[in-house]
Amino acid sequence: MKKIKIAHVLHSVGGVDVSLRQILHNLDTVNFESIVIHGDSDIKDEFVDKDSKPVVHYQLPIYREISFFNDLTAILKAWKIIRKENPDFIHSHSTKGGVIGRIVGFMTGTKILHTPQAFSFLSAETKTKKTFFLKVEKILSKGETILLASSQSELKRAINEVGFPKTKTNLFNNSIEPIEKILDLSIPKTWPDEYLCTVGRPCYQKNIEELIVVLHELNKTVDVHLVILGVGHHADHLKQVENLIAELNLKNKVTLLNWTTREDVLNIISKSKLYLSTARYEGLPYSIIESLALSIPSVVSDCDGNRDLILNDYNGYCVKENNTIEFSQKINTLLQDEKLYNEFSKNARATFEKHHNIYKTIKDLESIYREELK
Template sequence: MTKIKIVHILHSIGGVDVSLRLILENIDSSEFENIIIHGNSDTMNPFYDKSLNPIKEYKLPISREISIIDDFISIVKAYRIIRKEKPNLIHAHSAKGGVIGRSIGTLTGIKVLYTPQAFSFLSTSNKIKRNVFLYIEKLFSKGNSLLLASSMSELNRGLKEVGFNQNKVLLFNNAIEPIKEISKLSIEKTWPDNYICTVGRPSYQKNIEMMVRVLYEVKKVREIYLVIMGVGPVSGQLESVKKLIKELDLSENITLLDWTTRKDVHSIISKSQLYISTARYEGLPYSVIESLALAIPCVVSNCDGNRDLIIDDYNGYVIKEDHDIIDFSNKIINLLKNKNVFDKFSANAKKTFEQHFNILEKIKDLESIYSAQKNKFYN
């Protein structure tokens, strides 16, 4: 049987990298052949399939930032790779992957599945930039690509704001494998045993400044400690976060932890009192899915992605009003002091994961999508 060949195009960092690896490591390698085109300097870790065989990859000057020269070079080189590999389908991940992949799809006639993992126009408060990014999304939505949304919120935004036709939108929720083992930390533990945690670089998206202010309010009522994971090289607001921590006298209450392994992240989440997210937008955040899998209740902002995972007063709390620091802090305090509520949310968190976000079950849905959408252009 001839395999369905899929070329994945992306800047492979953060949740986008996690998403692709989970797909590759779980999809049926006897039916699907995967090839990856990604950035020169995004990830140094090789990609493997379900049978632990290395997957062919090409590296191009694909970066997170807009670069007319590098982006043009990437499109030209990716086009040549596509002509050589002759795939049945292109799966473009993230905004940058979407621009490159859909440009090539237009040139070759190959169908493209586009997974934004949060639309680019959500990434800025600057109205001019937001309108430019939205215009680009609208422009590419008219080609031969389909939106393969990572959450229902992302799908609805694609319909209502970007303008995708109803018959050009599909859904495949981000999903993970069950977390069966918790490894010993590979890093030194420098924080107390009782803590809450989050994963997110200091950035406009993750809105860590609000999280620090929430912690300040909680501290007025009870002792609290926060571990912030994922403070890496693309943390554009790190200095402002550090300044705010100092101003609010929270230096003894917060650990800013650099990038570490997913096993370490799982270990830290599993031992936390709860998980918190003050994000302005998400695709479908893996750290919240991991919290559900580990039966850790969450207190989250009411944004795309978060609201798709946390059901208010069922497996956590969703803070309905934007920037409501007092409600946020009150919900954290209530969850920390009320064991009955915590136990209920914990059980429901685990149930939510098992029913909706276990990739061992959900990968079949993606396999069906790939099979249905494969292009016969090269057959």
């Protein structure tokens, strides 16, 4: 029986990189073959499959920023690769991977599965930019593209706002392998043993400024330290965050860490009392999935992605955006109530096992791959 050949196209950094590697590590190699087309400045770790064999990969000038020259070059090079490799379909991931993958799919007549991992128009800080990015998404949704959402919220937005017909949508929740071993930190530990944490670069999406204000409110009644991971990549709000920390006299209450290894991230989440997110939007955030797998309750903003993972009064709390007082109160509730904390901790792990353990969910993705080729 001929293997189904999939070309993954993406800017392989952050959660998008985690997503692809988890798929490659678990996809059946007897019936499926993968190649990877990714950015030349992406994470340098080798892509390997379920049998620990290297996956064929190609590097292109795929970058986050819009550049006519780089984007056109990437499209033309990807077009040549797709013609050479002749995959059964392209699976594009995230915004830039989606633009390049869907254009090349149209040029070569190759079927497309596209996973946004949060639509581009959600990142727009102005109405003009949002209108433009949404228009692009609407144009690219036409033709033979199948939307493969990473969460129910993303699926609903694809249908209700972007205009995908329901018949051209499907769902595969982001999933990871169970975390069975926590490695020692590869970086010096400079923060207290008791702390809360979040993973996300200071930017519009992650809304770290709001989290700093929450921390300030919280420290009026309890002594709390916050560790923020992932400062190094595309941290265009870093200066604002640093200024706010200084203004609120929180320099001794916040640790800012540059991007580090996933093993370090897991180590820090595993020892954190709670996981926090004040993001404005997400796809389906891997850091929260990891916290669930590690039995860590969360307090998060009620946005796409977050609300798909955290259920009020079950494994944490979802709080309306920028409701500083309620957010700090929910954190304090879990810090003070040990019985409730332990219940939420147990439920966090149960949520992971039921919905986001890739050892179980990979069969769903394999079924989707097969179904879309019929």
